[in-house]
Amino acid sequence: MTHCFVALPEDYEPVFLFDEHGNRDRQVLWGDWLRIDEENDGDPDWRAVLWAWEDLEKKRRLKVRREHTTDARPLEIVFVDVGQGDGAVLITPERDDSERIVVIDAGEGEHMREFLDARFSTYKRRMRFHAAVITHPDLDHYGGFASIFENGAITFDKLYHSGLVERPERDAWAKLGGKIKDSVSSREYLAALVVDDAAMRTLFGPPVKVGRYRYAGMVRAAIDGNLVGAFEMLSTRHGTSEEGGCWMPGFAPSDPRDYAIEIVGPIPELDAGGAPWLRRLGDAGKTKNGHSVLLRLHFGDFKVFFGGDLNFPAEQYLLTSLAGMAEWPRTTVEREELVARAAPFVRAEVMKTCHHGSSDVTDEFLEAVNPAAFVISSGDEEGHVHPRPDLLGRLGKFGRGASPVLLSTELQRSTREKEDAKLVEALTSDIARLAKTPSDALRDRIQKDVAALGRSNVDVDGAIYLKTDGKRLIAAFKKEQQAATDKWFYFEYAILNRRLILKPRN
Known part of the structure; x- marks a missing residue:
């Protein structure tokens, strides 16, 4: 199995994976692990990526600019x-x-x-x-x-x-x-x-x-x-x-x-x-x-x-x-x-x-x-x-x-201020209906809704990612409003003339 890593462009610009039509599919971060589709990796400008290939529901064929990949990781x-x-x-x-x-x-x-x-x-x-x-x-x-x-x-x-x-x-x-x-x-x-x-x-x-x-x-x-x-x-x-x-x-x-x-x-x-x-x-x-x-x-x-x-x-x-x-x-x-x-x-x-x-x-x-x-x-x-x-x-x-x-x-952690009021209302109604008319389908739906209400209140965890190759360094965290193509906020650091230079990148 061939794999590579996401590179950090010299201008620190964000890196994306694209779908087969050339549309941005998701943002990736320096050092992220990518599984390469060896059979379709002949394009001089693009690398074929097998995304989430072990997950039957999430697996996809994507691509990334070849210049945005590297064999070295931070x-x-x-x-x-x-x-x-x-x-x-x-x-x-x-x-x-x-x-x-x-x-x-x-x-x-x-x-x-x-x-x-x-x-x-x-x-x-x-x-x-x-x-x-x-x-x-x-x-x-x-x-x-x-x-x-x-x-x-x-x-x-x-x-x-x-x-x-x-x-x-x-x-x-x-x-x-x-x-x-x-x-x-x-x-x-x-x-x-x-x-x-x-x-x-x-x-x-x-x-x-x-x-x-x-x-x-x-x-x-x-x-x-x-x-x-x-x-x-x-x-x-x-x-x-x-x-x-x-x-x-x-x-x-x-x-x-x-x-x-x-x-x-x-x-x-x-x-x-x-x-x-x-x-x-x-x-x-x-x-x-x-x-x-x-x-x-x-x-x-x-x-x-x-x-x-x-x-x-x-x-x-x-x-x-x-x-x-x-x-x-x-x-x-x-x-x-x-x-x-x-x-x-x-x-x-x-x-x-x-x-x-x-x-x-x-x-x-x-x-x-x-x-x-x-x-x-x-x-x-x-x-x-x-x-x-x-x-x-x-x-x-x-x-x-x-x-x-x-x-x-x-x-950096993001939590929901309010739970799903509509779901609570629907659940209350379904419980009343179940009491009057028992139904396996209705019972299954209630159990599913109860599980949904019991999910974690954390939408975005507050993990902080630090990556460096000894010459450059980024400190990154996930954005509160999650979007696959706009996922990360990060600060970039480099040493220039013995001075530490900082530049935020959103």
Whole structure:
């Protein structure tokens, strides 16, 4: 089976598939996978496309301008609309069996599994992915993996985590293995880090009883189903050490690919015996959030920063550690020095904003990262009020350039304001008729209408698509008013004379 990918024209103009009469049929996006009709692919100007060929109802013969196709595809990051929580999928630019897929958090419910099924099951006979990353043990980051593991169709070579896991215990600190006080500094630390595969399987594998504890049950399902090759901790001390940094195994600068994934956090300290431990950053929740796995993707001219659920005390610790400063600055001069010294370790063109748009962040960290585009992953749960309005103003202030872009899965999501009033009216009438005169046909129609009313209220999900070849980058999302030939809105970025150039494209 021959396939190719949608190219990105030099002028960034949109690309379309056409029907046999030359009419625009649908808009496609840079890097989209196209199945080629080999028997009819002889036209010098057009390529024959077999669209949705595995779907009997949707399959069609279309065509695309040959100049708008390529054998090379960009690296892609999809910030999946998982509702309240985080979930992203990194897809490397290699083809076929060389492709690597990394799932970074999975939200709380089934949205991530549904996305993975829809995206990959049609062309991957075995959905074996390179890695899963649970940035920290919060339900809205790891809960979606329970759905993935229960399904059993997806396996991972590695499952990476921060070293902090939730044991099947009731007490918040006991879940994390308890805390101890350092006799020298009087600080409290979490020392019971789960560093390797054997330790994880001892904690959660048979014969341990995990009960109804969500994290423990999720890990146990992966173990029982043989769905994870190995569990490993990621930190600035747990990875591949090269060029003065620490990198995700297999994604270091010396590995044979054009991109790399740097581990920025957590940053463990060492106890008197040289063993790693993580300092307490407040209550148990702030501590496990603050020690999230932090990743920075390097690809050509662009960097993408994944911020986990960092909070104010965590950012203070992170920045002072990276800057090599003993304490948080008290003066403007010290503050400027902190930002300047820490910036090389965190600066990025795109930032997955910390903690779903919470305002519990420092201005210094935002200034150090200084991204041109922020991605906020949040849901509609009113108790969280994410993203916080005051944070949005701060993002605009500390983002790069005069007009930094703010992209939110919640704000990009489109929901119906009103349900179908006519359908409700017809359904009410049919129920009354059925009571008077039973009919199989009428009963079937009622069941169909009830199913229609029970459909999701989301018309367009808020997923955000980031694609780059290291020289150019686009950030795209689906338009609220869906039309096959006018589906995408995207921003395009390029580096020109060491300056980041932005141009919106609708």
